[in-house]
Amino acid sequence: MRVHAACLGHPRIGADRELKRALESFWAGKSSREELEASAAALRRRHWSAMRDAGIDAIPSNDFSLYDHVLDTAIALGAIPARHRAIDDPIARYFAMARGLQDRANGIDVPALEMTKWLDTNYHYLVPELDADQVFSLDPSKILDEVREARALGLETRPVILGPVSFLLASKLAPGARGGTRTLDLLDRVLPSYEALLARLAAENVAWVQLDEPCLVTDLDDDAIAAIGRALDRLLASPARPRVLLATYFRAIDPDVIARTRLDAVHVDLARAPQQLDAVIDALPREATLSLGVVDGRNVWRTDLDAARALVRHAIDRLGASRVQVATSCSLLHVPVDLASERALDPEVRSWLAFAAQKLAEVAALARSATLESPVDPLFAQTREALATRRRSARTHDPAVRERAARVDDAMLHRASPYPVRAKAQRARFDLPRFPTTTIGSFPQTSDVRAARASWRAGRTTDAEYRAFLERETRACIERQERIGIDVLVHGEFERTDMVEHFGELLEGFAFTEHGWVQSYGSRCVKPPILFGDVARPEPMTVDWARFAQSLTSRPVKGMLTGPLTILQWSFVRDDQPRADTCKQIALALRDEVRDLEAAGIAMIQVDEPAIREGLPLRARDHAAYLRWAVDAFRLATSGARDDTQMHTHMCYSEFRDILAEIAAMDADVLSIETSRSHMELLEDFGRFRYPNEIGPGVYDIHSPRVPSVAEMRDLLERAARVIPAEQLWVNPDCGLKTRGWSEVERALTNMVEAAREARAR
Numbered sequence: 001m002r003v004h005a006a007c008l009g010h011p012r013i014g015a016d017r018e019l020k021r022a023l024e025s026f027w028a029g030k031s032s033r034e035e036l037e038a039s040a041a042a043l044r045r046r047h048w049s050a051m052r053d054a055g056i057d058a059i060p061s062n063d064f065s066l067y068d069h070v071l072d073t074a075i076a077l078g079a080i081p082a083r084h085r086a087i088d089d090p091i092a093r094y095f096a097m098a099r100g101l102q103d104r105a106n107g108i109d110v111p112a113l114e115m116t117k118w119l120d121t122n123y124h125y126l127v128p129e130l131d132a133d134q135v136f137s138l139d140p141s142k143i144l145d146e147v148r149e150a151r152a153l154g155l156e157t158r159p160v161i162l163g164p165v166s167f168l169l170a171s172k173l174a175p176g177a178r179g180g181t182r183t184l185d186l187l188d189r190v191l192p193s194y195e196a197l198l199a200r201l202a203a204e205n206v207a208w209v210q211l212d213e214p215c216l217v218t219d220l221d222d223d224a225i226a227a228i229g230r231a232l233d234r235l236l237a238s239p240a241r242p243r244v245l246l247a248t249y250f251r252a253i254d255p256d257v258i259a260r261t262r263l264d265a266v267h268v269d270l271a272r273a274p275q276q277l278d279a280v281i282d283a284l285p286r287e288a289t290l291s292l293g294v295v296d297g298r299n300v301w302r303t304d305l306d307a308a309r310a311l312v313r314h315a316i317d318r319l320g321a322s323r324v325q326v327a328t329s330c331s332l333l334h335v336p337v338d339l340a341s342e343r344a345l346d347p348e349v350r351s352w353l354a355f356a357a358q359k360l361a362e363v364a365a366l367a368r369s370a371t372l373e374s375p376v377d378p379l380f381a382q383t384r385e386a387l388a389t390r391r392r393s394a395r396t397h398d399p400a401v402r403e404r405a406a407r408v409d410d411a412m413l414h415r416a417s418p419y420p421v422r423a424k425a426q427r428a429r430f431d432l433p434r435f436p437t438t439t440i441g442s443f444p445q446t447s448d449v450r451a452a453r454a455s456w457r458a459g460r461t462t463d464a465e466y467r468a469f470l471e472r473e474t475r476a477c478i479e480r481q482e483r484i485g486i487d488v489l490v491h492g493e494f495e496r497t498d499m500v501e502h503f504g505e506l507l508e509g510f511a512f513t514e515h516g517w518v519q520s521y522g523s524r525c526v527k528p529p530i531l532f533g534d535v536a537r538p539e540p541m542t543v544d545w546a547r548f549a550q551s552l553t554s555r556p557v558k559g560m561l562t563g564p565l566t567i568l569q570w571s572f573v574r575d576d577q578p579r580a581d582t583c584k585q586i587a588l589a590l591r592d593e594v595r596d597l598e599a600a601g602i603a604m605i606q607v608d609e610p611a612i613r614e615g616l617p618l619r620a621r622d623h624a625a626y627l628r629w630a631v632d633a634f635r636l637a638t639s640g641a642r643d644d645t646q647m648h649t650h651m652c653y654s655e656f657r658d659i660l661a662e663i664a665a666m667d668a669d670v671l672s673i674e675t676s677r678s679h680m681e682l683l684e685d686f687g688r689f690r691y692p693n694e695i696g697p698g699v700y701d702i703h704s705p706r707v708p709s710v711a712e713m714r715d716l717l718e719r720a721a722r723v724i725p726a727e728q729l730w731v732n733p734d735c736g737l738k739t740r741g742w743s744e745v746e747r748a749l750t751n752m753v754e755a756a757r758e759a760r761a762r
Helices: 018-027 033-054 069-076 090-099 141-151 164-170 183-203 222-236 255-259 274-283 305-319 356-369 378-392 399-406 419-430 447-457 463-484 501-506 543-550 564-569 579-599 620-638 657-665 681-689 710-723 742-761
Strands: 004-006 059-061 101-103 108-110 115-117 124-126 157-162 208-212 243-247 265-269 289-295 324-328 508-511 518-521 524-526 530-536 558-562 604-608 646-651 670-673 694-697
Touching (some): 033 141, 059 141, 069 090, 069 157, 164 183, 164 222, 222 243, 222 255, 243 289, 265 274, 274 289, 274 305, 305 356, 324 356, 356 378, 463 742, 579 620, 604 620
Parallel strands (some): 004 324, 059 157, 243 265, 558 604, 604 646, 646 670, 670 694
Antiparallel strands (some): 115 124
């Protein structure tokens, strides 16, 4: 009996970011809906064919999305907020939910859905808004269309469906919903749509569906656990349905959940939680199949095929080959498409890596070898050599870095004086007005900026010419901010590609790709650096541009750094030592940078940590240990600053209410945070907590192309002032402005400054 190979999902964006280009062309009005759909269909065909050719048996469909799979689920279930239902055109409505829609000529101004992080990843999903009396209505057209589309290519697929409990837990109640209602209370309302969907898929002769319930690896209360049982009982009891694979990932599942069901198959993540295997096997329903996620879908290192094969063989010994499937640990959404595109990557480091295409080959090789006494696939021998080379490589260990990290003591984790003393010194130094205005760091990276960088990297532009171009852009950016009336300026970051990649390029221990793009949300893609060795800073990284920008103005210009935890989280991180040790090394490098910025006369320094909540383990029992080293790393990076140097940090698009004490313990002088999409809901938590330092709640959602009015931003500021003392409040956008255009940015920031002035007057 041959063991089957499976993939839980494929990257959507394309090896050359074809989806990004198609979306942005459509949004700009340069291409039609038909052209966008044709580009999407071409990507799906390519990805399905790639999985088939690699030897994958269970090929997913409905894992593709034009923006986000949670948004797609909301559309399929008819969970469309009232403000969006008025938009007749389905594609316009879809993107209005994702990005907002503003058409002042026709009186249309519709805010987008809220956005937050998917579990502990850097992928952002759109948060469905549900009413307390929500009416769900099934629209299975996307799911069915992709099944039929694949069949036209001769392929049978396994549709991927976000499960009802995970969908409800990922959702929020719309503003004004009845008090005391929870999204989980809507389970009995939504289950008929899921039952109807399974029936429709059965009518299409679909053999299997993949029901994703990642909530099962999180801490669930008794109500949620009961909801899972009730949902599975009803769905599995449907008389006409495909067989159901319950998929979990990112941590271990509670075996009791499996034991209480009549599941056809269960998928578990053994890349992150190999220790759960025996408990899951013990709980597995009789005759159910076990899908083993032994190839890591979250990181780019080669799989230890011998270790993975040992897990597969153990499962076969206990269950038999007919009940075992080999799979990726999760969707490959979180890794780049194909290592073969990386021709400039250092050959030694390259030999240690596997992107999506290579991971598919690993899954297939494991499936082929599973029932053999010893593996004969040449990929096993290649992998053994690569892993041995990596273990031996001197490039991964720097004795000087390790010795310095060992000398870190508690005194290095604290500023010289407590916040009230520092605040007095800083107010005397800066003399800022109440509600001071600033931005988060980046300004628009226009086509001119991108073209100049590409020309320089290709050698068509000299260093001097490129430097002159960047100086012109920086000078113009400073002049624009002064003209608008912003109080605290930034230099615009035109020399930077990405807030993590830029620093990785200037630190030792990192490698970089040309095409290693990963979707963050919608058309937004990032290219995470590969952190393979010990981290050190050979020379100052940001001082030159900060000093230049400050020389152009008498107003304060913030030095801009990415924090140690965010550099860690948004890189593909080495897996051969504890993450805490790697984070400490990054923090020491940034500590040196903070001191050099101070010495260069930079009086405000922002160390961004948007990823601190994202890195929080999925189980509460693991939180304290993580938060201890994460907060210590931030403090190690920032605590060398003088009292009158104002240290800022920025966080966005995560739920922070459960770590407010730890955010306060970071002891940044000023925290800027995303709050505009949630209409300042998050700030209520900060008010109840009595956040002790200064805070800048975002009043402008930069992930939407709409320009908020003065009144809208003033209203958000007034809400903020009801829960946070006015003397603690700053005024800023939600995030950096890199992805926006200058026209909308200037209009939005002008409105923001006017809103701050009106708030001062009131």
